[in-house]
Amino acid sequence: MSTPLIGVSKSILKIKELINHVANTCLNVLITGETGVGKEVVAQSLYCESARSSKNFVKINCAALPETLLESELYGYEKGAFTGAHKRRPGKFQTADKGVLFLDEIGDMPMALQSKMLHVLQSGEFSPLGSDQDFKTDVWVIAATNHNLEESIYQKTFREDLFYRLNIIKIDIPPLRERKEDIPSLIEYYFRLYKSEYPENKGTKPESDTLAKLCNYPWPGNVRQLQNCIKKQMVLNSWEKIFEELPKEHHEISPLSRADNNTLEQPIDYHEFSGNRTSIISEFVDLSTSSDKLFEDISLKKIKKLASDKVEKEVIAFVLEKVGWNRSRAAKILKISYKTLLYKMNEFKVHPPVK
Amino acid sequence: MAEPSRLLIVDDNEDILSTFYEFFNSMGYEVKTAIDGFAALKLLRDKSNFFDCLITDLVMPNISGVGLISIVKKEYSHLKIIAMTGYGDQPGALASEAKADVVLFKPIDLFKIESTVSELINQENNEQEK
Ligand SMILES: Nc1ncnc2c1ncn2[C@@H]1O[C@H](COP(=O)(O)OP(=O)(O)O)[C@@H](O)[C@H]1O
Numbered sequence: 001m002s003t004p005l006i007g008v009s010k011s012i013l014k015i016k017e018l019i020n021h022v023a024n025t026c027l028n029v030l031i032t033g034e035t036g037v038g039k040e041v042v043a044q045s046l047y048c049e050s051a052r053s054s055k056n057f058v059k060i061n062c063a064a065l066p067e068t069l070l071e072s073e074l075y076g077y078e079k080g081a082f083t084g085a086h087k088r089r090p091g092k093f094q095t096a097d098k099g100v101l102f103l104d105e106i107g108d109m110p111m112a113l114q115s116k117m118l119h120v121l122q123s124g125e126f127s128p129l130g131s132d133q134d135f136k137t138d139v140w141v142i143a144a145t146n147h148n149l150e151e152s153i154y155q156k157t158f159r160e161d162l163f164y165r166l167n168i169i170k171i172d173i174p175p176l177r178e179r180k181e182d183i184p185s186l187i188e189y190y191f192r193l194y195k196s197e198y199p200e201n202k203g204t205k206p207e208s209d210t211l212a213k214l215c216n217y218p219w220p221g222n223v224r225q226l227q228n229c230i231k232k233q234m235v236l237n238s239w240e241k242i243f244e245e246l247p248k249e250h251h252e253i254s255p256l257s258r259a260d261n262n263t264l265e266q267p268i269d270y271h272e273f274s275g276n277r278t279s280i281i282s283e284f285v286d287l288s289t290s291s292d293k294l295f296e297d298i299s300l301k302k303i304k305k306l307a308s309d310k311v312e313k314e315v316i317a318f319v320l321e322k323v324g325w326n327r328s329r330a331a332k333i334l335k336i337s338y339k340t341l342l343y344k345m346n347e348f349k350v351h352p353p354v355k
Numbered sequence: 356m357a358e359p360s361r362l363l364i365v366d367d368n369e370d371i372l373s374t375f376y377e378f379f380n381s382m383g384y385e386v387k388t389a390i391d392g393f394a395a396l397k398l399l400r401d402k403s404n405f406f407d408c409l410i411t412d413l414v415m416p417n418i419s420g421v422g423l424i425s426i427v428k429k430e431y432s433h434l435k436i437i438a439m440t441g442y443g444d445q446p447g448a449l450a451s452e453a454k455a456d457v458v459l460f461k462p463i464d465l466f467k468i469e470s471t472v473s474e475l476i477n478q479e480n481n482e483q484e485k
Pocket residue numbers: 003004005006007033034035036037038039040041042144186223224227
């Protein structure tokens with residue numbers, strides 16, 4: 001039995017609606033999000049709502065297997081294809097025929113297999129290892145990853161053409177800390193589930209104080225971590241102990257807002273500032289010219305642009321350095337789109353250090 | 356005069372969307388816009404026979420332009436489709452594979468796209484009259 005997609009947040013509701021609209025299109029889907037956010041749950045929901053639900057849902061984890069094994073798992077092999085291949089074995093593409101092939105952790109697939117995958121998706125045909133026969137495939141490919149593939153393309157660890165081929169439908173699941181509204185319903189759901197599985201368990205549901213604490217914890221392991229806590233509670237029946245065991249180092253405060261707090265601790269000295277006035281202005285206008293020329297040059301609009309560009313450039317470089325040049329994280333922190341960040345990096349000539 | 360032609364324009368850049376909207380409106384078209392493929396699909400599902408032509412960007416969140424084109428070709432095959440891309444060749448090639456009628460590369464000249472639209476729609480009307 002598959003898990004229903006629990007949640008009442010705007011993002012989960014939108015995902016449910018999207019699933020409903022695309023479940024019968026058979027178009028390739030790419031599901032992204034941190035580990036434990038529910039990528040597999042979404043893949044299962046797509047499958048359950050589609051006309052393929054009477055056929056197989058076949059999952060393969062592309063990060064868990066070494067390259068050669070992954071290849072033979074995907075495509076199968078003929079007897080004698082390699083030492084140890086004592087008899088013919090069908091691959092996942094075959095088992096998933098007319099059903100769904102769920103490629104988990106696609107971002108970790110080795111480059112050589114990415115090329116092969118691209119070829120299979122393009123041609124709709126594959127051949128098992130050691131076979132010269134091509135088989136037609138009819139699988140619905142749903143892929144998932146916790147990597148930002150645009151970033152991986154830039155780092156040359158993911159093929160751009162494969163990315164575009166998979167990214168026909170894109171479902172991005174936000175981390176649990178960005179949709180706290182889902183926490184109470186998830187708790188409710190899993191409590192009921194575990195109670196029905198083990199009626200003798202004595203764990204009690206959280207009171208409102210505890211619930212508030214649970215909602216405010218940042219859940220770096222997302223729903224999976226929350227689920228584990230509930231499981232523990234069924235046995236331990238002590239929320240206190242559970243909170244003690246939760247990792248503390250992850251706190252919602254990003255490095256940026258911490259820096260903010262520091263500056264606020266020391267009141268700003270305005271006198272020092274006014275002494276600096278001409279030096280600040282001279283960064284943007286040439287003060288050494290005659291007044292006439294100067295007054296012509298000074299335009300608040302122009303200076304505003306120059307000044308904000310200058311600060312923006314520094315802030316962008318600062319954040320990028322903090323996150324190890326992970327541009328998608330930087331874009332999130334800066335609250336601008338990924339596209340905008342790339343554009344600004346280009347405009348301000350902010351480039352990662354050459355390795 | 357005949358009824359104005361009806362366009363559905365899809366782009367995740369609101370500036371482009373409003374520029375297109377103003378332009379085609381002023382050229383006498385009836386225009387609806389959508390901010391991504393999913394919003395567009397909902398409009399289409401709502402009024403499947405309403406539109407004559409779809410103009411869509413390709414790289415968008417949730418349902419990409421390529422996805423939208425594939426769905427439209429299957430479910431609303433009368434619709435003419437123009438794909439616009441600014442991301443190198445990949446998405447454009449996929450759009451052709453999905454059978455977009457025309458693929459244009461950004462930046463796009465508005466007058467050029469308008470003449471493409473009117474060609475596509477007239478071609479359809481002529482075929483119907485035959
Ligand atoms: N929205 C949800 N409703 C119910 N259970 C969920 C939801 N999201 C995640 N889970 C549960 O959390 C665990 C992790 O989900 P999974 O889909 O495996 O995450 P991912 O594939 O993103 O790592 C699973 O046990 C799953 O059943």
